Amino acid sequence: MDVYRSRSRASSSNDAGASFTSSADLSTSSLELSIQTRIFKIIVIGDSNVGKTCLTFRFTGGSFPDNTEATIGVDFREKAVEIEGETIKVQVWDTAGQERFRKSMVEHYYRNVHAVVFVYDVTKMASFRNLQTWIEECNGHRVSASVPRVLVGNKCDLVDQVQVSRLKQSRQPRYADSHNMLLFETSAKDPRESQNVDSIFMSLACRLKAQKSLLYRDVEREDGRVRLTQETETKSNCLC
Numbered sequence: 001m002d003v004y005r006s007r008s009r010a011s012s013s014n015d016a017g018a019s020f021t022s023s024a025d026l027s028t029s030s031l032e033l034s035i036q037t038r039i040f041k042i043i044v045i046g047d048s049n050v051g052k053t054c055l056t057f058r059f060t061g062g063s064f065p066d067n068t069e070a071t072i073g074v075d076f077r078e079k080a081v082e083i084e085g086e087t088i089k090v091q092v093w094d095t096a097g098q099e100r101f102r103k104s105m106v107e108h109y110y111r112n113v114h115a116v117v118f119v120y121d122v123t124k125m126a127s128f129r130n131l132q133t134w135i136e137e138c139n140g141h142r143v144s145a146s147v148p149r150v151l152v153g154n155k156c157d158l159v160d161q162v163q164v165s166r167l168k169q170s171r172q173p174r175y176a177d178s179h180n181m182l183l184f185e186t187s188a189k190d191p192r193e194s195q196n197v198d199s200i201f202m203s204l205a206c207r208l209k210a211q212k213s214l215l216y217r218d219v220e221r222e223d224g225r226v227r228l229t230q231e232t233e234t235k236s237n238c239l240c
């Protein structure tokens, strides 16, 4: 079933994600649109090199980046999605896995977060074991138990190198269950998996949309290292 239909549009956004022309041109309708758009902040957490940047790039940009470097601080990507007639901005925080590139930013990652994506690399057992540390860090920052969390095993295209057994074969479904998380296994690289990558973020957006209590608020900018790199729009028939 074709659940997600994507279309890109040229972004004339500023860093805060709102479209501006000159102040004289700013119509009432664009102001209303900007005020009414809900923004869901989703952070992507996990060891360095597990593919957090590639996954967020795949979701927001629809492709696999040719080259990536270790993320410093955070990269900030955004995608507008339409769920049951409402346009929602999914603001993805692609965090740094390396301690030296993240330590000054950790407080900002968790502040007002709406959902958390924990990523491991299916070809690196250590990255699966380290999930416990990432979950403890998250819990240590007073992230409410009501904030949805999902687990993502990435790099499933490297079938000959898998160290963390695939779904239904081993303990990670139980691990996900025990932490009350959905588990996704996917590949940021394999284009055939792109709908699965979308599902990670869309399932969270659907759950968040259902939480009527979320406040409308503007894009959060923490400091100069936070930057908007993408804005596309996806239409969806939400199945959640």
Ligand SMILES: Nc1nc2c(ncn2[C@@H]2O[C@H](COP(=O)(O)OP(=O)(O)OP(=O)(O)O)[C@@H](O)[C@H]2O)c(=O)[nH]1
Pocket (backbone or CB within 6 Å): 046, 047, 048, 049, 050, 051, 052, 053, 054, 055, 068, 069, 070, 071, 072, 095, 096, 097, 098, 154, 155, 156, 157, 158, 186, 187, 188, 189, 190
């Ligand atoms: N084969 C394969 N390689 C991947 C996949 N996702 C990412 N990679 C590769 O893994 C390496 C690390 O990817 P990144 O997305 O930069 O990793 P990261 O988790 O953002 O790393 P930090 O920014 O240091 O935390 C890169 O060489 C990617 O090309 C995937 O699904 N399959």
Ligand SMILES: [Mg+2]
Pocket (backbone or CB within 6 Å): 052, 053, 054, 069, 070, 071, 094, 095, 096, 097
């Ligand atoms: Mg990165």
